[in-house]
Amino acid sequence: MIQNKxxxxxxxxxxxxxxxxxxxxxxxSTALVKKVGDQYEYDKDFIYVAYASALANLSGGAIxxxxxxxxxxxxxxNTSGVLLAYRGYLLNKSVYQSGDPTDYIWESTSGEAGFTxxxxxHTTSTGLQETLGNPTKPGTNITWTVISAxxxxxxxxxxxxERFTITTTDGAVTSEWKIxxxxxxxxxxxxxxxxxxxxxxxSNAITSTKxxxxxxxxxxxxxxxTLSVTANSGAIRWGKDDGDDITNSGLFIGRNSSGSxxxxxxxxxxxxxxxxxxxxxxxxxxxxTVGTETNIYTNTSSASTFTISPVLGTIDIELSGGGGGGGGxxxxxxxxxxxxxVASSVVVKMxxxxxxxxTGALTITAAGGARGGYxxxxxxxxxxxxxxxxxxxxxxxxxxxxxxxGGAAGSGGGAIxxAGGGGHTNNNQxxxxxxxxxxxxxxxxTYTIVDSTDYLYITVGAGGAxxxxxRDGSAGSGARGVVRIKGVLS
Numbered sequence: 355m356i357q358n359k360x361x362x363x364x365x366x367x368x369x370x371x372x373x374x375x376x377x378x379x380x381x382x383s384t385a386l387v388k389k390v391g392d393q394y395e396y397d398k399d400f401i402y403v404a405y406a407s408a409l410a411n412l413s414g415g416a417i418x419x420x421x422x423x424x425x426x427x428x429x430x431x432n433t434s435g436v437l438l439a440y441r442g443y444l445l446n447k448s449v450y451q452s453g454d455p456t457d458y459i460w461e462s463t464s465g466e467a468g469f470t471x472x473x474x475x476h477t478t479s480t481g482l483q484e485t486l487g488n489p490t491k492p493g494t495n496i497t498w499t500v501i502s503a504x505x506x507x508x509x510x511x512x513x514x515x516e517r518f519t520i521t522t523t524d525g526a527v528t529s530e531w532k533i534x535x536x537x538x539x540x541x542x543x544x545x546x547x548x549x550x551x552x553x554x555x556x557s558n559a560i561t562s563t564k565x566x567x568x569x570x571x572x573x574x575x576x577x578x579x580t581l582s583v584t585a586n587s588g589a590i591r592w593g594k595d596d597g598d599d600i601t602n603s604g605l606f607i608g609r610n611s612s613g614s615x616x617x618x619x620x621x622x623x624x625x626x627x628x629x630x631x632x633x634x635x636x637x638x639x640x641x642x643t644v645g646t647e648t649n650i651y652t653n654t655s656s657a658s659t660f661t662i663s664p665v666l667g668t669i670d671i672e673l674s675g676g677g678g679g680g681g682g683x684x685x686x687x688x689x690x691x692x693x694x695x696v697a698s699s700v701v702v703k704m705x706x707x708x709x710x711x712x713t714g715a716l717t718i719t720a721a722g723g724a725r726g727g728y729x730x731x732x733x734x735x736x737x738x739x740x741x742x743x744x745x746x747x748x749x750x751x752x753x754x755x756x757x758x759x760g761g762a763a764g765s766g767g768g769a770i771x772x773a774g775g776g777g778h779t780n781n782n783q784x785x786x787x788x789x790x791x792x793x794x795x796x797x798x799x800t801y802t803i804v805d806s807t808d809y810l811y812i813t814v815g816a817g818g819a820x821x822x823x824x825r826d827g828s829a830g831s832g833a834r835g836v837v838r839i840k841g842v843l844s
Contacts, residue, residue: 387449394449395447395448395449396447396448396449397447398447399445399446399447400445400446400447401443401444401445402443402444402445402446402451402452402458403428403441403442403443403444404426404427404428404441404442404443404444404451404455404458405425405426405427405428405429405430405438405440405441405442405463406423406424406425406426406427406438406439406440406442406455406460407424407425407432407438407439407440408423408424408425408439408440409422409423409424409440409460410422410424412460415459415460415461416456416459416460417455417456417460418456419456420454420455420456422455422456423455425438426453426455428451429516429532430463430472430518431472431516431518433506433507434503434504434505434506435472435474435501435502435503435504435505436503436504437463437472438463439462439463439464440460440461440462440463441460441461441462441463442455442458442459442460442461443458443459444457444458444459472503472516472517472518472519473489473500473516473517473518473519474500474501474507474514474515474516475489475498475499475500475501475514475515475516476498476499476501476507476508476511476512476513476514476515476536477496477497477498477499477511477512477513477515478497478510478511478512478537479493479495479496479497479512479513480512483513483533483535486513486533488515488531488533489515489531490531498515501514507536509537510537511536511537512535512536512537513533513534513535513536513537514533514534514536515531515532515533516531516532516534517529517530517531517532583607583608583609584609585609585613586609586610586611586612586613587608587609587610587611588608588609589606589607589608589609589616590605590606590607590608591604591605591606591607591608592604592605593605594606594618596610596611596616597609597610597611597614597615597616597617597618598610598616598618599618600618600620600622600625600627600636601622602621602622603620603621603622604619605618605619606618606619614629614630615628615630616628616629616630620636620637620638623636623637624636624637624638624639625637625638626638638664639664639806639807643661643663644663644665644666644841645660645661645662645663645665645666645669645839645841646666646840646841646842646843647840648838648839648840649838649839649840650836650837650838651812651814651836651837651838651839652814652834652835652836652837653814654676654696654814654815654816654834654835657811657812657813658812658813658814658837659703659809659810659811659812660809660810660812660839661809662803662805662806662807662808662809662810662841663806663841664806665843665844666803666806666841666842666843666844667802667803667842667843667844668800668801668802668803668841668842668844669800669801669803669810669839669840669841669842670798670800670838670839670840670841670842671700671718671798671799671800671801671810671837671838671839672796672797672798672837672838673698673699673700673718673719673720673796673797673798673835673836673837673838674698674720674794674795674796674797674815674835674836675695675696675697675698675719675720675721675722675723675794675795675815675835676695676696676697676698676722676723676794676814676815676816676817676818676832676833676834676835677695677722677723677791677792677793677794677817677818677832677833677834678692678693678694678695678722678723678724678725678726678791678792678793678794678817678818678832679692679693679694679695679725679726679791679817679818679819679820679821679829679830679831679832680692680726680789680790680791680820680821680829680830680831680832681725681726681789681790681791681820681821681829691725691726691821692725692726692791692818692819692820692821692829692831692832693725693818693819693820693832694722694723694724694725694791694818695721695722695723695724695791695792695794695815695816695817695818695832695835696722696815696816696817696818696835697719697720697721697722697795697813697815697835698719698720698722698794698813698814698815698835698836698837699717699718699719699720699812699813699815700716700717700718700810700811700812700813700837700839701716701717701718701810701811702714702715702716702717702801702808702809702810702811703808703809703810703811704805704807704808705807705808705809710804710805710808713804714802714803714804714805714808716799716801718797718799719797720794720795720796720797720815720835721794721795722794722795722815722817722818722832722835723791723792723793723794723795723818723832724791724792725791725792725818726789726790726791726792726820726821726829790830791817791818791820791829791830791832794815794817794832794833794835800842803844810839812837812839814834814835814836814837815834815835816834816835817831817832817833817834817835818831818832819831819832820832
């Protein structure tokens with residue numbers, strides 16, 4: 355402890371004058387420093403000043419214990435810009451200012467007119483302090499914001515700048531700006547890319563005692579190595595309380611409280627659980643495919659089914675009916691009209707095979723094309739009708755099919771999906787040629803899934819047969835229909 359010195363017999367006015375000048379800015383001493391014993395000290399006395407917000411057991415300007423001083427500091431204002439209630443001064447030759455409040459002679463600052471004002475500013479800018487400037491001369495793109503007297507420093511502040519003005523016998527004097535760090539200030543100007551590596555961090559230097567709760571928050575981690583979970587209850591989780599939680603919805607990957615490996619994902623009614631040796635699946639749905647791929651159905655001999663994957667939210671459906679058969683020529687010895695095309699359809703069925711009704715119900719159809727009859731034209735060149743063009747499903751573009759015309763009268767059918775067959779010409783009768791069959795209708799919809807245990811029941815319409823006469827032969831048949839299914843993720 356530095357011992358108190360007896361004040362010299364200086365006039366109070368002179369002491370006050372020296373104190374005011376010292377509080378504004380310490381003046382660099384030209385005094386020589388000498389060695390006394392094994393220590394260095396000035397060759398003359400200097401006045402050191404300190405402050406406190408409250409003093410207990412104050413008697414004759416002195417306090418008996420360090421704990422008697424509250425908010426002991428070396429500047430006159432607190433963080434809210436309020437002048438502290440007591441000022442202490444110490445006169446000695448030490449080159450170091452004492453940090454012991456019992457070494458000082460204390461007096462009240464109440465009524466001191468010399469303490470004119472205190473100014474405080476803050477900035478949220480990060481980076482190195484030398485780039486900040488100060489409130490009167492800010493650095494490039496640096497904003498300083500005033501902190502009103504009696505107001506605490508904002509929680510967003512990174513740096514705080516403070517200065518104060520006092521009145522001396524020589525007039526008002528303003529101190530220099532003092533800048534201090536009050537918040538997080540590390541950015542890419544402080545730590546360059548690659549500046550912190552495993553080579554610059556000592557082994558086991560970062561421990562749980564040096565990382566406070568919720569102190570590390572990230573929005574991206576590129577994990578190029580192994581993330582090891584070794585401690586009991588260590589895990590990656592959300593929603594789940596622990597590795598044996600099959601009640602709350604969420605995910606847990608790690609170890610339970612006993613250190614056993616655990617994986618659990620899902621809800622109380624549907625989850626996958628790994629207990630360290632066995633994997634269990636409770637209340638889960640399965641599907642042969644994801645269902646987001648394009649599924650084309652052309653089989654007309656039997657109905658098809660599409661299993662609804664649990665990951666789907668909606669299903670895009672397109673379908674066309676079969677094209678109508680072409681008509682034969684007007685004749686006296688046989689039928690003259692072809693057969694109509696068959697409708698295509700998609701129906702939503704429940705797991706028990708019954709058709710869903712109410713919410714989630716769907717029945718969509720595309721009618722088959724009409725059959726061909728007489729064209730109304732006379733004898734033509736001998737030319738049998740050909741089948742309607744079929745859609746090339748293997749090289750489909752999006753969308754895979756659209757409405758198209760039917761087969762022409764007395765000619766071949768058009769190369770179009772689900773077209774009707776061409777009508778047959780009249781070879782040797784002065785009668786009308788056959789008319790081509792009509793195209794199958796087109797329909798589409800987007801279905802919103804209500805239950806992933808449902809399925810789609812798909813029927814593809816066949817093309818109608820062309821007319822056959824005993825003497826003239828057959829007209830062209832209509833093309834088969836087609837159904838396209840493509841699921842969309844929820």
